[in-house]
């Protein structure tokens with residue numbers, strides 16, 4: 711992970727960056743028409759609009775994927791800040807305080823859970839966080 715944030719937030723960030731980039735490119739492309747650069751300007755505008763539209767389509771895809779992922783994400787209560795956060799996969803960071811959370815029972819403190827080890831694979835996503843007992 712690049713931004714040290716939770717995976718759901720990172721997906722949203724990429725979607726936002728793609729949207730902004732696409733819009734910026736389309737605005738820059740309009741300069742080719744506004745400042746009347748002739749045929750070159752018109753092709754420049756068309757090119758920028760096409761790339762910008764593709765970037766915005768990609769961002770929609772990213773947003774859609776993020777939405778799908780967040781419905782399948784596990785909602786857990788963060789042991790650090792007590793807020794509900796969403797996890798993707800077995801390890802992720804809290805969306806609010808960036809604490810690393812894990813569903814893997816081998817990362818759990820010994821006295822935290824009596825939950826049996828989930829079966830291999832992502833089928834057994836029980837809320838078994840690395841949890842400090844209160």
Ligand SMILES: [Zn+2]
Nearest residue numbers: 788791804807
């Ligand atoms: Zn937290």
